Amino acid sequence: MKVQDDKALMEEGASRPRQSCRKASGLEDTLASLGPQDGIEELRNAVSSLPRWSAFREAAKYGEWSLQLKRVIEIFAEYKNKVNAARDPMEKVAIISDLEQELADSSGLSQTVIGLFAVEVESHVRNCGHHFPVPSTDNLIELQDKLGELSKSTFGTPFTVLDWADYQHKPRATLIRLQGAGFSEEEVKKHMEEAASRDMFLSQLSEGFTKVVYEFCASFSPTTTGHKTMMGVAFNGFFEALDKGEIQWFCSDVFGKSQCARVYDKRKKYLGWTNLGSLVTELVQKKLLEEPKETPTSALRCYKKLGIVLIPNFMEKLTMLLATVDAKVAEAEFMKTKAIAAAVSLFITGTPIVVKLIYRASGFEEEDAA
Numbered sequence: 081m082k083v084q085d086d087k088a089l090m091e092e093g094a095s096r097p098r099q100s101c102r103k104a105s106g107l108e109d110t111l112a113s114l115g116p117q118d119g120i121e122e123l124r125n126a127v128s129s130l131p132r133w134s135a136f137r138e139a140a141k142y143g144e145w146s147l148q149l150k151r152v153i154e155i156f157a158e159y160k161n162k163v164n165a166a167r168d169p170m171e172k173v174a175i176i177s178d179l180e181q182e183l184a185d186s187s188g189l190s191q192t193v194i195g196l197f198a199v200e201v202e203s204h205v206r207n208c209g210h211h212f213p214v215p216s217t218d219n220l221i222e223l224q225d226k227l228g229e230l231s232k233s234t235f236g237t238p239f240t241v242l243d244w245a246d247y248q249h250k251p252r253a254t255l256i257r258l259q260g261a262g263f264s265e266e267e268v269k270k271h272m273e274e275a276a277s278r279d280m281f282l283s284q285l286s287e288g289f290t291k292v293v294y295e296f297c298a299s300f301s302p303t304t305t306g307h308k309t310m311m312g313v314a315f316n317g318f319f320e321a322l323d324k325g326e327i328q329w330f331c332s333d334v335f336g337k338s339q340c341a342r343v344y345d346k347r348k349k350y351l352g353w354t355n356l357g358s359l360v361t362e363l364v365q366k367k368l369l370e371e372p373k374e375t376p377t378s379a380l381r382c383y384k385k386l387g388i389v390l391i392p393n394f395m396e397k398l399t400m401l402l403a404t405v406d407a408k409v410a411e412a413e414f415m416k417t418k419a420i421a422a423a424v425s426l427f428i429t430g431t432p433i434v435v436k437l438i439y440r441a442s443g444f445e446e447e448d449a450a
Contacts, residue, residue, distance in 0.1 A: 106134050107141050111192050120196055120397035124404050135408045142409045148189045149402040155182065156395045163387030168364070168371045169313050172383050173357025176201065177348075184349040191349070197394055198350035204390050205310050208382035214311060215300040215353045220344040223296040230292055231330060231338035235284040237271050238263065242338060244281060245330035247272050249368070278325070286322045293318075313379045314356040316372035317364070329369045339363065 110126040135142055159179045166172045183194035202214050215223075231241045239247075239258070246254040247268070258268050271277045293315050300311075318340070321329060329340045340363065345355045363369040 106130070106138055107145060111189070114192070114196075117199060118196070119199060120193075120394070120401055123192075123196070124397070124401045127401065127408065128404050130408065132411065135411060139409070142405055145189055145405050146402065146409065149398060149405065152183065152190055152193050153395055153398050153402065155179070156391060156398065160387055160391040160395070163391060166387075168361075169375060169379060169383035170317075170357040170360040171364075172386055173314075173354050174361040175357075176386065177351065177354035177358045180348060180351045180354065193398070195350055200390060200394060201351060201386070204385070205382070208310050208378075213300050215296070217344070217352050219296065219300045220352055220355070222299060223292070224341050224344045226292045226295070227338060227341035227343070230285075230288050231332075231341060233285075233288060235281055235288070237277070237281055238267070239271060241285060241327070241330055242332045242336075244272060244285075245327045245338075246332055248326070249328040249331040282322070282325050282327070285327065289318065289322065310379060310382060311353060311356065313372075313375055313383070314360055316375050317360060317369050320372050320374060321369060329363050331368065339366075339368065 107127070107130070110123060110130070113126060114123060156179075159175060162175045163172050166175055180194055180198070183190050205214055231245075233241055235241075237244075243254065243258065246257075255265060255268055259265060271281075293312075297312055318329065321327065330338050333339050333342075340359070342359055343356055345352065345358075348355060360369065364371055
């Protein structure tokens with residue numbers, strides 16, 4: 081169920097036919113039999129085709145699956161409401177990222193479900209207009225490294241991008257820090273407050289940032305022009321801020337790293353690219369970045385469908401899977417009840433016959449016969 085590390089799979093997944101799960105003998109086997117592009121329908125079909133005796137043999141496991149599915153459906157319902165309430169596309173993506181984190185940290189069926197959901201989310205994003213793929217883990221790591229390198233650039237000034245961003249975000253504290261590093265107050269203000277020096281620096285930073293973003297988009301979508309992919313929406317706010325000369329979003333965190341460079345989270349098992357949504361949302365919440373105003377309507381509609389189409393459809397499939405599991409349990413209970421009834425009936429009708437045979441075998445005759 082690994083979906084984000086296989087770049088070729090992402091690019092071809094939309095056109096490749098899904099392969100049915102290989103025949104399984106139990107519930108755990110059905111999970112192990114899932115192919116990379118199998119979905120909830122394939123899992124439900126596999127469970128439905130399990131032999132009747134599996135429900136007898138794995139009664140406790142079936143009950144566990146039923147409880148887990150009910151819990152997962154409730155979680156999806158909660159996150160659906162959150163996604164629909166979110167306004168910005170990247171805020172919606174951030175909520176999907178939180179959903180992945182909650183379920184991926186579980187084990188067994190819950191983790192499998194989020195893996196299946198990841199396949200559907202990425203297929204949805206890919207198919208929004210122009211079959212755009214999504215970035216892999218390697219793409220995200222490369223972007224993070226390049227943004228880190230960019231934050232250390234000086235563009236011919238005595239100060240790094242981090243210094244400039246910190247000075248714009250918290251000028252007094254940054255001035256004190258730079259003075260401790262040997263710079264005078266006059267030198268700092270000369271570069272960072274004089275219009276000519278500041279404008280030249282911002283122009284070079286804008287050029288450098290644009291290059292990094294364009295290379296990132298081309299790394300997973302070679303036919304892309306600029307950042308015109310569905311994931312390019314993540315950078316709209318940054319470009320609008322640069323146009324206004326605002327670079328606070330590049331400022332350092334408590335570890336001295338650029339806050340905008342935290343695009344990769346090694347803890348994520350699925351949907352690693354959704355961390356971009358989390359990053360943008362966190363920067364907006366910290367008031368280091370504003371929500372973009374120039375995102376195309378087509379992109380807004382695509383991300384809106386996450387909450388009004390994709391998640392409800394997936395919840396419906398989960399409900400059908402739950403019904404299949406419960407039906408298997410009910411079938412097993414019915415067969416068990418019939419078996420018990422047959423055994424009781426056999427006992428009631430068979431006891432007199434057995435007694436008579438015992439009498440005869442012992443040489444005694446019934447009193448009536450005497």
